[in-house]
Amino acid sequence: MKTPKSLxxxxxxxxxxxxxxxxxxxDRVRTKAVESFQGINAEDVQPSPVPGWYTIRKGTVxxxxxxxxxxxxxxxxxxxxxxxxxxxxxxxxxxxxxxSEISDEQAIVFSPDKVEHTVTVFTDVYCTYCRRFHDQxxxxxxxxxxxxxxxxxxxxxxxxxxTTAERVWCAPDRNEALTLxxxxxxxxxxxxxxxxxxxxxSLGHEIGLRGTPALVLEDGTLISGYVPPDELDLRMAGTxxx
Numbered sequence: 001m002k003t004p005k006s007l008x009x010x011x012x013x014x015x016x017x018x019x020x021x022x023x024x025x026x027d028r029v030r031t032k033a034v035e036s037f038q039g040i041n042a043e044d045v046q047p048s049p050v051p052g053w054y055t056i057r058k059g060t061v062x063x064x065x066x067x068x069x070x071x072x073x074x075x076x077x078x079x080x081x082x083x084x085x086x087x088x089x090x091x092x093x094x095x096x097x098x099x100s101e102i103s104d105e106q107a108i109v110f111s112p113d114k115v116e117h118t119v120t121v122f123t124d125v126y127c128t129y130c131r132r133f134h135d136q137x138x139x140x141x142x143x144x145x146x147x148x149x150x151x152x153x154x155x156x157x158x159x160x161x162x163t164t165a166e167r168v169w170c171a172p173d174r175n176e177a178l179t180l181x182x183x184x185x186x187x188x189x190x191x192x193x194x195x196x197x198x199x200x201x202s203l204g205h206e207i208g209l210r211g212t213p214a215l216v217l218e219d220g221t222l223i224s225g226y227v228p229p230d231e232l233d234l235r236m237a238g239t240x241x242x
Contacts, residue, residue, distance in 0.1 A: 048077075052067045053066055111147075112141040119145060121216075151168065152200055177189065
């Protein structure tokens, strides 16, 4: 008859063996993924919520690979019991991480006296609904919503909107310049390192942006399109409660 001590030792040994097997398995899957897909690194492959499958994540692009490295699945993974989209939860975590890499000095921030919530908004100077959003900036601020603008000229480098975005970034007062640009009014600007516009633009692609305005909430939720102040306030309060 085994003693409690021998049972404990046996359990620890079994646990160590299982961990070693798990580590060997994920190493094999990572090797297979790196060899099979361009741009995928070992750290992009992580355990998934489903036994026998691993997550491959590059930015907000998420796929799943079987433990033997043979099968790849692209699509949305749902937890039926919890009624949640697990793939979108992964994307949200990625967006939170990416947004945290942009400091206030690297954005154009409109901040209320008391911040209740913060939203990051990818904006194009000439986008109609971006202008509508900014027309109500005081209403968002009145609800305690801090708005962190990132510049996303939809027509890309060399376009009129890109040039204007660079002029906004190089203005002595970026907040005022952004407001005036959205009103089609002149504003003072100068020469500066405007590469941050390119950084914002690349980040928009990385988070899965499809158009402007694009709002990223505190939990990483991505909202494509204009959201009125009252509705945004309710959505952010609901997200915080979750």
